[in-house]
Amino acid sequence: MSEISLKLKLELAKKLVREAGDFLLAHLTDTVEITEKSRFDDLVTNLDKAVQMQVIAGIRAAYPDDYFLAEEDADSDNSSDVKHDILDGNVWVLDPIDGTTNFIVQRDDFAVMLAYYENGIGKIGVILDVIRGNLYWGDGQKSYKNDRQISLVQKPxxxxxxxxxxxxxxxxxxxxxxxxxxxxxxxxxxxxxxxxxxxxxxxxxxxxxxxxxxxxxxxxxxxxxxxxxxxxxxxxxxxxxxxxxxxxxxxxxxxxxxxxxxxxxxxxx
Amino acid sequence: MSEISLKLKLELAKKLVREAGDFLLAHLTDTVEITEKSRFDDLVTNLDKAVQMQVIAGIRAAYPDDYFLAEEDADSDNSSDVKHDILDGNVWVLDPIDGTTNFIVQRDDFAVMLAYYENGIGKIGVILDVIRGNLYWGDGQKSYKNDRQISLVQKPxxxxxxxxxxxxxxxxxxxxxxxxxxxxxxxxxxxxxxxxxxxxxxxxxxxxxxxxxxxxxxxxxxxxxxxxxxxxxxxxxxxxxxxxxxxxxxxxxxxxxxxxxxxxxxxxx
Structure with a gap:
C-alpha cells in the first residue's frame, strides 16, 4: 500500500481512537452493565462493545474491504467476522477497552488500542491513555506521544x-x-x-x-x-x-x- | 491540645506539604544525586533530604518544642533527633518522598506524607500525590481530597x-x-x-x-x-x-x- 494511503489510515486510526476516548470519558460516571466472560474476574461491559462497534463502523465506512481482529465477540445480530487471521490481507486489530477491570473498579489506567497490519506486518499502532488524555501513535518507523516524537534511552x-x-x-x-x-x-x-x-x-x-x-x-x-x-x-x-x-x-x-x-x-x- | 491549635497545625501541615510538592516539581527534570542505603535497590536522593530539612524547619519555626519521626537520617551537621518515640508527646511523622524509586525512575507515583501524633494518637494526616497535584488531608474525623470531603463505599x-x-x-x-x-x-x-x-x-x-x-x-x-x-x-x-x-x-x-x-x-x- 502506498505511503499516502497509509498516512490516511493512520489519521483515521488516531481520530477514531480519540473519539472512543471522548465517548468513554462522557460515560465515565455511568452505571455500566457488567457481564462475566470466562469467570468472575474476566469482565466485559456494554461500553467495551459500544466502542468496538463505533470504531469498526468508522473503519468500515472508509475501507469496506478491510478485515478485523477485535477483542469482543460480535453480537448475534452482527454476523461479521471480527477474528480475522492476521496474516491474511489488511487487518485492523482492536482492543476497545484494555484494562476493563481497571475501567470498572478504578475508572483509571485503561486504554483504547488500535493497530493495522498488512499480511502480518505491523503498519500502524495507536494507544490512548484515556484518563491522562495522551495519545501514542506511530507507523513502526517513528513513534509519537501527542505531537512530540518519542525518544527512548535504554537503562541498565x-x-x-x-x-x-x-x-x-x-x-x-x-x-x-x-x-x-x-x-x-x-x-x-x-x-x-x-x-x-x-x-x-x-x-x-x-x-x-x-x-x-x-x-x-x-x-x-x-x-x-x-x-x-x-x-x-x-x-x-x-x-x-x-x-x-x-x-x-x-x-x-x-x-x-x-x-x-x-x-x-x-x-x- | 485545643481544637483551634490543632486546626492551625493542620493548616501548617497542608502548606508545608504543598510547598514540598512545588519544590519537587520544580526539580523534576534535574539530575538528582542518588545514594544507596542498605542495598542497590534502597535509594535516597539529595531531594529527599532537602525536602525533609525544609519541612522540619517550617514546623520547628512555629513549634520549637515538637518532636520528629522522619525517614531520612539527620545529617552529621544536624544533631537534632529525627527518630523520636511516637508515644512521647507531640510528634510529627514525615516521609519527604515516599516512593523514592518511582521518583527516580518514573518521575511519577510518589508522594509527600506528613502526620502529627499526640502521645501516639493520630491527629493529622496529609498526603500529596505530587504529579497529579491532589492533596489528601484530615484530622481523623473527616478526610478531604483538595476541597471535597471524601466518602468511601465499601465494595465486596x-x-x-x-x-x-x-x-x-x-x-x-x-x-x-x-x-x-x-x-x-x-x-x-x-x-x-x-x-x-x-x-x-x-x-x-x-x-x-x-x-x-x-x-x-x-x-x-x-x-x-x-x-x-x-x-x-x-x-x-x-x-x-x-x-x-x-x-x-x-x-x-x-x-x-x-x-x-x-x-x-x-x-x-
Missing part, C-alpha cells in the same frame, strides 16, 4: 523497573522472578496498554505478560523504532491467535533474558 | 482490587495470595502514599505491605473516618518503630482476613 536493568503479569512473576515463569531480583522491582498496573505507555514514557524497562493479539498489536508497532521485540518468552514469534505468554523487551537483551530462563529451568529439574 | 472483595507488596503477595504471607484469588486481582504501584490515595479514591479495597512508621502514619489517620484499621497482619497494633508487615483494611473485614491467614498457616504445616 539494575536501574530499572519491570512491568509484569502477577501470575508469571510469582511463579517465576521464564525466570521472570529471578530477573526481577536484579532490577529495582516490578510494577503491576493491570492493563497492557498502560504498560506499553509506561515503556514509551521510560517508566519500565520491559513488559512480561500473558496476552491476546489485540493486547500487544499496537504496542509492538509503537516499540519497533526503539529496537524492541515483542515475542514469546523463548524469543520465537507470536502467532496473533490465542493468548500467549510474551514479552516486549529491547532486542539486545534477549541473550541476557535467555540466561535467566535457562537458570530457572535448571532449578526446576 | 470479589468486586475489588488489592494493593500489595510483591514479596508478601508471592510468598502468601498472611494468606495474602489466597485472599487475592477471591478478588479481581492485585496492583503493585511501589509507593505506600499512592496506595493510600488509591484506597481513598476507591480504587483498591485495602493495602498490604511491609512498612516503616512514616509510610503508614498519615494514611492511618486519613482512613480512620471510614472505620479502617492499620494494624499488623494478626490484627495487633503497629509499634511505630521498625519496619513491620501490616495492612490497612476495613475493620469489619478483620475476621474474614484472619480466616485466610489461618488456612494458609494450616497449609504450611
Amino acid at each position: 536493568l539494575r536501574e530499572s523497573l519491570l512491568g509484569v503479569n502477577t501470575y508469571m512473576y510469582r511463579t517465576n515463569v521464564g525466570g521472570l522472578l529471578d530477573l526481577s531480583f536484579d532490577t529495582l522491582g516490578v510494577r503491576a498496573v493491570g492493563s497492557a496498554g498502560i504498560d506499553y505507555v509506561h515503556i514509551l514514557d521510560g517508566k519500565i524497562w520491559g513488559y512480561f505478560s500473558n496476552l491476546s493479539p489485540w493486547d500487544y498489536a499496537a504496542g509492538s508497532v509503537l516499540l519497533a523504532p526503539f529496537d524492541f521485540v515483542t515475542v514469546q518468552l523463548d524469543g520465537s514469534p507470536l502467532d496473533f491467535k490465542g493468548r500467549q505468554m510474551m514479552m516486549s523487551v529491547p532486542k539486545n537483551q534477549l541473550a541476557i533474558i535467555a540466561d535467566y530462563q535457562a537458570k530457572s529451568n535448571e532449578k526446576k529439574k | 472483595l470479589r468486586e475489588s482490587l488489592l494493593g500489595v507488596n510483591t514479596y508478601m503477595y508471592r510468598t502468601n504471607v498472611g494468606g495474602l495470595l489466597d485472599l487475592s484469588f477471591d478478588t479481581l486481582g492485585v496492583r503493585a504501584v511501589g509507593s505506600a502514599g499512592i496506595d493510600y490515595v488509591h484506597i481513598l479514591d476507591g480504587k483498591i479495597w485495602g493495602y498490604f505491605s511491609n512498612l516503616s512508621p512514616w509510610d503508614y502514619a498519615a494514611g492511618s489517620v486519613l482512613l480512620a473516618p471510614f472505620d479502617f484499621v492499620t494494624v499488623q497482619l494478626d490484627g495487633s497494633p503497629l509499634d511505630f518503630k521498625g519496619r513491620q508487615m501490616m495492612m490497612s483494611v476495613p475493620k469489619n473485614q478483620l475476621a474474614i482476613i484472619a480466616d485466610y491467614q489461618a488456612k494458609s498457616n494450616e497449609k504450611k504445616k
Whole structure:
C-alpha cells in the first residue's frame, strides 16, 4: 500500500481512537452493565462493545474491504467476522477497552488500542491513555506521544523497573522472578496498554505478560523504532491467535533474558 | 491540645506539604544525586533530604518544642533527633518522598506524607500525590481530597482490587495470595502514599505491605473516618518503630482476613 494511503489510515486510526476516548470519558460516571466472560474476574461491559462497534463502523465506512481482529465477540445480530487471521490481507486489530477491570473498579489506567497490519506486518499502532488524555501513535518507523516524537534511552536493568503479569512473576515463569531480583522491582498496573505507555514514557524497562493479539498489536508497532521485540518468552514469534505468554523487551537483551530462563529451568529439574 | 491549635497545625501541615510538592516539581527534570542505603535497590536522593530539612524547619519555626519521626537520617551537621518515640508527646511523622524509586525512575507515583501524633494518637494526616497535584488531608474525623470531603463505599472483595507488596503477595504471607484469588486481582504501584490515595479514591479495597512508621502514619489517620484499621497482619497494633508487615483494611473485614491467614498457616504445616 502506498505511503499516502497509509498516512490516511493512520489519521483515521488516531481520530477514531480519540473519539472512543471522548465517548468513554462522557460515560465515565455511568452505571455500566457488567457481564462475566470466562469467570468472575474476566469482565466485559456494554461500553467495551459500544466502542468496538463505533470504531469498526468508522473503519468500515472508509475501507469496506478491510478485515478485523477485535477483542469482543460480535453480537448475534452482527454476523461479521471480527477474528480475522492476521496474516491474511489488511487487518485492523482492536482492543476497545484494555484494562476493563481497571475501567470498572478504578475508572483509571485503561486504554483504547488500535493497530493495522498488512499480511502480518505491523503498519500502524495507536494507544490512548484515556484518563491522562495522551495519545501514542506511530507507523513502526517513528513513534509519537501527542505531537512530540518519542525518544527512548535504554537503562541498565539494575536501574530499572519491570512491568509484569502477577501470575508469571510469582511463579517465576521464564525466570521472570529471578530477573526481577536484579532490577529495582516490578510494577503491576493491570492493563497492557498502560504498560506499553509506561515503556514509551521510560517508566519500565520491559513488559512480561500473558496476552491476546489485540493486547500487544499496537504496542509492538509503537516499540519497533526503539529496537524492541515483542515475542514469546523463548524469543520465537507470536502467532496473533490465542493468548500467549510474551514479552516486549529491547532486542539486545534477549541473550541476557535467555540466561535467566535457562537458570530457572535448571532449578526446576 | 485545643481544637483551634490543632486546626492551625493542620493548616501548617497542608502548606508545608504543598510547598514540598512545588519544590519537587520544580526539580523534576534535574539530575538528582542518588545514594544507596542498605542495598542497590534502597535509594535516597539529595531531594529527599532537602525536602525533609525544609519541612522540619517550617514546623520547628512555629513549634520549637515538637518532636520528629522522619525517614531520612539527620545529617552529621544536624544533631537534632529525627527518630523520636511516637508515644512521647507531640510528634510529627514525615516521609519527604515516599516512593523514592518511582521518583527516580518514573518521575511519577510518589508522594509527600506528613502526620502529627499526640502521645501516639493520630491527629493529622496529609498526603500529596505530587504529579497529579491532589492533596489528601484530615484530622481523623473527616478526610478531604483538595476541597471535597471524601466518602468511601465499601465494595465486596470479589468486586475489588488489592494493593500489595510483591514479596508478601508471592510468598502468601498472611494468606495474602489466597485472599487475592477471591478478588479481581492485585496492583503493585511501589509507593505506600499512592496506595493510600488509591484506597481513598476507591480504587483498591485495602493495602498490604511491609512498612516503616512514616509510610503508614498519615494514611492511618486519613482512613480512620471510614472505620479502617492499620494494624499488623494478626490484627495487633503497629509499634511505630521498625519496619513491620501490616495492612490497612476495613475493620469489619478483620475476621474474614484472619480466616485466610489461618488456612494458609494450616497449609504450611
